[in-house]
Amino acid sequence: MRYRMLSLALSAAAVRAAATTYDYIVVGSGPGGGPLAAELARAGFSTLLLEAGGDEGDNPTYADLMNFNEAANDEATRWDFWVKHSDDPERELKFEHTVYDTGDGTFHIGPDPPEGAKHLGIQYPRAAVLGGCAMHNAAVCTLPADDDWNIIVNKTGDTSWEADNMRKYLKKMERVQYLAAGNPDRGYDGWLATSVGxxxxxxxxxxxxxxxxxxxxxxxxxxxxxxxxxxxxxxxxxxxxxxxxxxxxxMAQHMDSQGKRNSPNNYVRATIADPAKYPLTLQLHTLVTRVLFDEATVGEGKTPRAIGVEVMEGPSLYGADPKHVKGTKGPVSQILAKREVIVAGGAFNSPQILKLSGVGPADELKKFGIPVVKDLPGVGENLGDxxxxxxxxxxxxxxxxxxxxxxxxxxxxxxxxxxxxxxxxxxxxxxxxxxxxxxxxxxxxxxxxxxxxxxxxxxxxxxVSANPQDTxxxxxxxxxxxxxxxxxxxxxxxxxxxxxxxxxxxxxxxxxxxxxxxxxxxxxxxxxxxxxxxxAYSHHATSTCAIGGDDDKFAVLDSKFRVRGVAGLRVVDASAFPVVPGAFPSCPTMMLSVKAAEDIIAEAKGQK
The missing domain is CATH 3.30.410.40 (Cholesterol Oxidase; domain 2)
Structure with a gap:
């Protein structure tokens, strides 16, 4: 199969051929990608789950929920995104916890920075670790308002998104720890424990x-x-x-009755360790740099088809990692997918990966010399919190x-x-x-x-550039x-x-x-x-690859998570929500992930 390399700067010597081809490649192991990869493997499909960080599932900093503040501050997994809240530079400097790099390995927080300090912005920490941000959050598990689900029905006509139907995904994944058996609306044998205080x-x-x-x-x-x-x-x-x-x-939390955090980390590890030997492969410390497309499908009047990913292997390769050393690179390779590539990098990284792959607003891509595979103006827009x-x-x-x-x-x-x-x-x-x-x-x-x-x-x-290591x-x-x-x-x-x-x-x-x-x-x-x-601050970013209707030029995905105008490519994470779902998106995103698995498996079995 021919494929299109979208990095003209890479020499042939820097690229080694993929050793294995999988049915599905899932990029990111957080609330969107982790459950999805486990579900696909349990359905019998060979699935590769790629995670840029490591596995801290046995580390008490992450495993014991009481340590969540320490987890969010831990450089072992923390990715620092320095964001803005407005286009007004003066207003940005009024934020009492704005951050400066002093140049000596420390940060200055707030006004009156020392001379020569570089203004970074407002910290928005994400977690590069197996389980994603569900490994460093406070594990609050709530549901969105019914209308937050129903808006997708109204936009797309897909009634499977109705609020009453979406509850079945909570039931499927939940292992409730605080209710007596028999509640018909709740789950008792799923992979995600829920408890209360x-x-x-x-x-x-x-x-x-x-x-x-x-x-x-x-x-x-x-x-x-x-x-x-x-x-x-x-x-x-x-x-x-x-x-x-x-x-x-x-307040319900995704933890067990002993205060141990439950997250996609648990589900992925349990799937890999299961005696049934489900075909799930986990590859850690792997930064996905772009999606690969079959060259024969790219061009005017054609539907480009995703056939794999390009990756760079090694720890701390992304610029948001506080341990990253600028200029450090890892070996680059390509991995192929027979069926689909599914991006689940979150509201910041999923649109970045799509754009680096040539899927996004054409003018922005051309600015950085990225060949346009599909002009989708909504990629990276509609960011909300x-x-x-x-x-x-x-x-x-x-x-x-x-x-x-x-x-x-x-x-x-x-x-x-x-x-x-x-x-x-x-x-x-x-x-x-x-x-x-x-x-x-x-x-x-x-x-x-x-x-x-x-x-x-x-x-x-x-x-900010065509370099996949830049935030x-x-x-x-x-x-x-x-x-x-x-x-x-x-x-x-x-x-x-x-x-x-x-x-x-x-x-x-x-x-x-x-x-x-x-x-x-x-x-x-x-x-x-x-x-x-x-x-005001935030930590629940969503909607940068939003699901929308056929008549919405800013819609990135259809109701089945398929990237519009592209074959073999989906996005399954919080970036898919058209609006911010309720107060805390962790559990709703896991529900979205289980729904996506159901949709993908049904479609795949229909193609057999």
Whole structure:
């Protein structure tokens, strides 16, 4: 078979022939790629799973969920993307945790950098490791609003995306640890354990956290006298009009009952170790540099066909890796796929790989001398994320209780759906920077705020060169459209929570707010709005290879994850979502992965 090499700079001596051809090649082992590769292999298809990082599944830093902050800071797996939140350089410098490279191997965080320091931007850490970002996150497992699934039905006409149908993928992959057997909507023998925390603190009416919860209940239309029961509500339960209900929840996490992280890492390793000898091959420390195409299929009026990938082998080859030494390269080879190449690199790397392969906006590709295989203007566009912020205060004594989790609607939300996910407790979370979070001492109290359904998704992932080791230029363009409305909703959320935390009573009171109001009981609406505009952060990027309809020129994928206008190539990860799915995309992306496997296997068996 002939193939098209899209790297004119590579000499023939630098390329060695692939030793093996697989049915499927899956690029990336995170929530999108890991489950998909395991499912394909279990269906009998020879599958190669490529991962740029290593395997830390037995490392307590990753295996014990309580260490998630340490995991996200660990240079062993961390990829640092330095992103922008806007096109305004002055606004970017106002971010209190913006990062500078001092030149001596250290970072400077915040304003007033030392002379000669290089401004890097806002840290957006990703995980280069078997299991992807599901190995360094807080493992929160929630579902999107029904409409976040149904939007795909509306765009494509594919009813398999209806919310009721999508729940079956949660059931298929879940091994619930906290419910008695027999719930027809939940799974008990899947590969992903789910557990919840202890909410017994709410039975103690003298506990400051209980007093805060009762005030929250009053402010959000719940029964304050029933808080002890309400905080144990199952966040993964199925109920009518759930997305319109203000409610406390017990936060579910993808971990087992012993606090051990569960992720695609577990599923991939279990599939490889299974006595059934499923045909899954895992190749670590392998950076995919581009997708290969059959030369005979590339050209005007033809449908290009993906037939494999080009890879560079070795550790720390990507520029986002803090251990990367510029100029370091590894041996380059090609690996072929008989059926398909499936890209699952995430919202930053999937569009980069497509563009490096000649699939993307033609003008951008030509700028870097990349031959155009398929002009797809939507690749790298539509980048979106939730807006995140927090209400942080310091008390006179610790609030010694577990987390309080709540989803609710603010007064000015444009429809009946709740728009805020929050969790409150004695912790600090103010975004990401090297060494995060700041420990404000034992009396710190935070309500972390996630604003769902952002009304602006105009961010971009752009190439900076044709070098696959270079990180792309990433700009989220926060609040670019309808920003005033989203900011108003964030302020309203903080105002509700502020009123609630001041019900803590002795010995915690008085609580001294650190932000958004700085050491005052209140501040003006404009001050609070400005705080969220300049200090909002995020870590749930999606939608840069979005599924869309035939009439949408920016649609990258069809409803079966196939790259439009290209054969043998799909994208299966969070970049496929047209909109940000709910508050936390980890479990929804795993569900998407299991659905993709079902679609691909059905299609493959139909071709036999």
């Amino acid at each position: 202890d909410t017994s603190w709410a039975k103690n009416n003298s506990n400051p956290q209980t007093r805060i919860a009762k005030k929250v209940a009053e402010l959000t239309g719940q029964d304050p006298e029933n808080v002890a029961s309400l905080v144990g509500t199952d966040i993964l339960a199925k109920a009518d009009k759930m997305d319109e209900k203000n409610s406390f929840y017990n 939730n807006y995140e912020g927090s209400l942080l205060a310091l008390g006179q004594a610790p609030v010694e209780a577990g987390l309080m989790t709540l989803l609710f609607r603010t007064p000015s939300a444009p429809d009946k759906k709740r728009n805020i996910f929050t969790w409150c407790g004695a912790f600090s979370f103010e975004g990401f920077w090297p060494g995060f979070p700041t420990d404000h001492g034992p009396t710190q109290y935070t309500c972390a705020i996630v604003h769902m359904q952002p009304k602006s998704q105009t961010g971009t992932v752009k190439l 792309p230029d990433i700009n989220f363009r926060f609040f670019d459209k309808h920003g005033d409305q989203d900011l108003k909703e964030l302020v309203e959320a903080a105002d509700i929570l502020r009123e609630a935390i001041h019900a803590a009573g002795p010995p915690v009171q008085p609580l001294v707010e650190q932000h958004p109001c700085k050491q005052t009981l209140n501040c003006t609406f404009e001050e609070k709005k400005e705080y969220f505009k300049t200090q």
